[in-house]
Amino acid sequence: MEEIRVLAPTAILGYGFPLESFNRGLKYKPDIIAVDAGSTDPGPYYLGSGNSFTDREAVKRDLRIMIKAAKELNIPVLVGTAGGSGGRPHLEWCKDIVVEIAQKEGLNLTVALINAEFDKDYIVDQYNRGNIEPLYPVAPLDLNEIISSTRIVGQMGIEPIIKALDREVDVILAGRAYDPTVFAAPAVKAGFPEGLSLHMGKILECASIAADPGSGSDCMLGILSKDSFILEPLNKKRKCTETSVAAHTLYEKSNPYELLGPGGIIDLRETKFKQIDNRRVEVKGSRFVKNEKYTIKLEGAKMIGYRTISIAGTRDPIMIEQIDSIIADVKEMAKENFANIKAEDYQLFFRVYGKNGVMGDLEPKSKLLSHELGIIIEAIALTQELANTICSFTRSAMLHYGYDGRIATAGNLAFPYSPSDIKTGEVYQFNINHLLEIDNPVEAFPLEIIKVGGENDG
Amino acid sequence: MGKPIIEYAEVIRSKNAGPYELTFDIIFKDRKIYERVKENKLINKNLISRLYGIEKDQISSIIFFEPARAVKITIVRPLSAGAPGERDVYGAQQHVPLLSIEI
Numbered sequence: 001m002e003e004i005r006v007l008a009p010t011a012i013l014g015y016g017f018p019l020e021s022f023n024r025g026l027k028y029k030p031d032i033i034a035v036d037a038g039s040t041d042p043g044p045y046y047l048g049s050g051n052s053f054t055d056r057e058a059v060k061r062d063l064r065i066m067i068k069a070a071k072e073l074n075i076p077v078l079v080g081t082a083g084g085s086g087g088r089p090h091l092e093w094c095k096d097i098v099v100e101i102a103q104k105e106g107l108n109l110t111v112a113l114i115n116a117e118f119d120k121d122y123i124v125d126q127y128n129r130g131n132i133e134p135l136y137p138v139a140p141l142d143l144n145e146i147i148s149s150t151r152i153v154g155q156m157g158i159e160p161i162i163k164a165l166d167r168e169v170d171v172i173l174a175g176r177a178y179d180p181t182v183f184a185a186p187a188v189k190a191g192f193p194e195g196l197s198l199h200m201g202k203i204l205e206c207a208s209i210a211a212d213p214g215s216g217s218d219c220m221l222g223i224l225s226k227d228s229f230i231l232e233p234l235n236k237k238r239k240c241t242e243t244s245v246a247a248h249t250l251y252e253k254s255n256p257y258e259l260l261g262p263g264g265i266i267d268l269r270e271t272k273f274k275q276i277d278n279r280r281v282e283v284k285g286s287r288f289v290k291n292e293k294y295t296i297k298l299e300g301a302k303m304i305g306y307r308t309i310s311i312a313g314t315r316d317p318i319m320i321e322q323i324d325s326i327i328a329d330v331k332e333m334a335k336e337n338f339a340n341i342k343a344e345d346y347q348l349f350f351r352v353y354g355k356n357g358v359m360g361d362l363e364p365k366s367k368l369l370s371h372e373l374g375i376i377i378e379a380i381a382l383t384q385e386l387a388n389t390i391c392s393f394t395r396s397a398m399l400h401y402g403y404d405g406r407i408a409t410a411g412n413l414a415f416p417y418s419p420s421d422i423k424t425g426e427v428y429q430f431n432i433n434h435l436l437e438i439d440n441p442v443e444a445f446p447l448e449i450i451k452v453g454g455e456n457d458g
Numbered sequence: 459m460g461k462p463i464i465e466y467a468e469v470i471r472s473k474n475a476g477p478y479e480l481t482f483d484i485i486f487k488d489r490k491i492y493e494r495v496k497e498n499k500l501i502n503k504n505l506i507s508r509l510y511g512i513e514k515d516q517i518s519s520i521i522f523f524e525p526a527r528a529v530k531i532t533i534v535r536p537l538s539a540g541a542p543g544e545r546d547v548y549g550a551q552q553h554v555p556l557l558s559i560e561i
Contacts, residue, residue, distance in 0.1 A: 040477050043540030043547040137478055137518065137534045246526035247469065247485050254475040254532040256523045273525050304542065347542050360545050361536060362510050364555050380542050430477045430538045 003225045004187045005030045007234075008204035011216035013037035013062050013079060014054030017207070021219040021234040026069055028221055033070050034182040035062070036205040037094070038081025040299060040430070048150045048301035048428030050089030056097065064101045067171060071107055076165065078172045078182035080205070085299075086176025087117040087151050094173050095450075102453025109171055112164035113448045116153045116175025123152055123298070123436075131437045135297060138433045145300070145431045152300040152432055157262030158194075160445035161185035167449055175445070176299065178261045179205040187224050194288035198266050200229040202259065203248055203283075210248035211238035228284040230276065239279040246273045262297070263441060264290040293437045296444070300432025305346075306384040307424045308391035310377040312398075312413035318405050319412055320373055323352060326412075330398045337393055346381035346390050375413070380427050391421050463559040466491045472553035475532055477539040479518060480549045482531040482556060491561070492527040500561050501529050509555040512536075531556075 007030035010017045014037070042053040052059070063077075070077045083090020091113055102109045123146050126132055134140045146152070153176035162185050164172045174182060180201025187197035200222045203210045208218035211233035219234040231240045249268065250256035259266040270285035314320060327350045334348055353374035356363035377398065379390035399413045406412075438444045464470070469485035484501070486492040495501055503514045510533065518532040537544040546552060 040539070041474055041548050044477070044538075045540065135476075243485070243526060246523075247483070247528060250483055250523050250526055250528055250530055251473065254479055254481055254518055254530070255521055256526075256528075256530060257521070268525075271525065349543050351545065358545055358551050359554070360543075362512070362552060362555070364509060364511065364558075427542070429541050433476065433478055433538075 001190050003223055004032075004190055004192060006183050006187070006200070006204060006222040006224070007033045008183065008207045008220045008222065009033065009035055009066060010062060010219070011036070011205070011207045011209055012039065012054060014059040016058060016062060016217045017219050018235060019065070022065060022069070025219050025221050025234045026073070029073065030075065030221070032075055032078060032186045033066050034078040034080070034204070035066065036080045036179050036182065038084045038086050038090075038176070040085075042084070044301040044428040044430040045426070047085040047087060047153065047299060047430075048303055049426060050087060050151065052084040052090060052093055054084055056093075059094070060097050060101065063097060064105065067098070067101055067107065067109070068105060071109075071170060076170060076172060076186070078161065078174070078185070080174050080177040080179060080182035082173040082175060085153065086174070087153050088115060088175070091115065091173060091175045098171055098173065099452045106453065108454040109452050110167070110169045111450050111452055112167060112169040112172045113450065114156065114160050114164060114172070114174045115446045115448070116156050116177065118152050118154055118298075120146060120149065120152065126436055132298070133295075133435045133437075135433050135435050141432065141434050145302070149300040149302045149431055150428065152298055154436060154444065155262060155297045155299070156445045157181060157296065157441050158185040158188050159441040160447060162189045163442050164447055165189055169449065180261070183222070192224050192226065195266055195286040196224060196227070196229055196283070198261065198288060199249075199268065199271070199283065199286035200224055200231075202266065203231060203245060206248065206251070208233050208235065208238055209251075210245050211240050212244040213238060214244065228282050230280055230282050232280045240281040242273040242275050242281055245281045245283065263294045264288055294439075294441055295435040295437050296441070298432050298434050298436050300430070301428045302431045303426055304429050305380045305382050305427050306387045307378065307380050307427045308384070308387040308421055309379075309424060310391055310395040310415070310421045311417065312375045312377070312395070312415050312420070313372055314375060314413060315372045316408050316412065317371070318407065319403060320368065320370070322403050323355065323368070323373060326398070326401060326403050327352070330394060330401055333397045334390060334394050338390065341386070346379060346386055348390060348394060349378040349380075351376040351378065384423055384425070388421065388423060395420060460560050462557070463561055464557055466561060470553050470556050472549055472551065474539055474549040478535055480533050480535050480552055482553055483528055484531075484556065485526055485528040489527055492522075495529065495561055496522045501531070501559070505559070506531055506533070509558065
């Protein structure tokens with residue numbers, strides 16, 4: 001095999017892509033179609049709750065197009081971090097979508113499911129053996145954090161995916177996977193260098209974001225040979241430039257020269273980006289350096305309570321001038337009113353948009369210039385009822401609070417909604433971001449092969 | 459010296475680097491400016507510490523990335539993404555103090 005062609009339709013499964021770009025990609029006769037489906041960026045709720053942050057219909061639309069095309073070309077579709085966070089419920093959710101597509105389209109599919117969620121007792125055992133280390137800047141793991149976590153996943157490397165490819169499947173749904181792996185695994189299996197395969201995967205996992213103009217909802221093609229790879233955006237309106245590709249390489253990472261992943265790092269010190277025509281860039285020199293120990297990243301989230309919020313605005317200049325002291329007084333009123341409730345059972349926050357709503361303590365501007373302020377009152381408590389109660393009390397206390405010099409005595413807040421208080425449900429927090437040393441990068445991620453669709457199925 | 463950085467930079471952005479760190483990218487339009495900023499250490503821990511009102515030990519790294527004419531600044535997030543009291547889950551709106559840099 002001289003080269004391997006990888007079609008990356010979209011930055012996140014469910015973000016969509018134009019059919020014209022996708023069909024242009026198919027003309028290149030790709031060897032695989034791969035897509036990353038997840039991220040920790042939308043926050044801890046999705047990992048903790050088991051829900052996807054992408055929409056089911058949107059995911060189904062993207063997958064249907066990809067699977068039908070791949071079946072015609074007799075190539076595999078690979079999905080990394082299925083369901084957004086890659087835990088068991090996320091994988092199951094994505095599997096159900098594939099089953100529906102197979103039945104609707106009359107396709108017989110062999111599907112590989114790779115689990116990336118760990119049982120807590122396994123993690124406790126690994127902790128007791130001293131196999132878990134913190135990943136900067138988090139503190140060493142505490143046994144209580146493992147026990148209180150709702151869900152823990154590990155980022156798989158290319159090895160479990162290569163094992164699934166050995167089984168000649170049509171679709172691979174991987175649980176939590178290091179983003180570049182679904183693009184790189186088929187290439188490494190075919191004998192291409194790991195460093196280039198993973199670096200190409202690192203760029204393709206965001207599809208056309210690395211092009212100019214960038215888009216997360218458009219297709220990119222990667223062509224990998226033994227000593228370089230070429231990137232080509234599949235929408236004629238976009239082009240790859242040395243700058244757009246190099247700039248993307250540093251996106252979302254703390255150190256662009258050393259990208260840490262399962263089992264080692266992608267070393268970009270010798271990487272060269274070269275414009276080969278006005279739309280394509282060639283990349284050379286990226287290397288993979290194996291670590292002595294094979295480690296994978298663990299991600300965990302725990303449930304910490306329930307949230308109720310109230311959104312309001314104020315336009316009164318006399319109130320705006322004193323906003324900090326008003327908030328402090330209202331907080332004190334809530335504290336006194338709920339003196340019977342343990343302080344650790346609830347938290348109360350005010351977010352003041354127009355002052356420091358976006359940056360909080362990092363906000364360098366101290367002088368208030370806004371003629372109006374947006375205020376979110378937020379209560380997090382052990383039960384939804386308690387969150388409702390705290391939010392409700394605080395909202396009414398602020399609405400009628402008699403601040404110094406008040407002349408607008410009918411009410412201090414403008415509410416855009418009725419009901420004014422919005423229950424947002426369970427609240428999660430990330431609590432594990434650590435490295436686990438494993439002996440066998442394949443066995444840690446169990447593989448299941450299922451057959452779906454066909455006339456006699458479902 | 460003394461011109462606003464936005465005259466020299468084509469990208470100034472912030473983003474999560476995982477849930478526990480924020481990373482800032484400044485990509486310069488011109489390699490000469492990039493070299494000047496790099497050689498003269500115009501972007502350094504003292505400056506970032508002052509702009510964001512954070513201790514220097516909260517700055518993970520400042521790395522110049524040759525191929526993209528870029529400097530990357532990474533700091534420890536005051537709160538992990540989505541934690542109670544946190545304000546910017548994606549970390550995408552924390553770049554603004556960098557716009558006041560003059561070079």
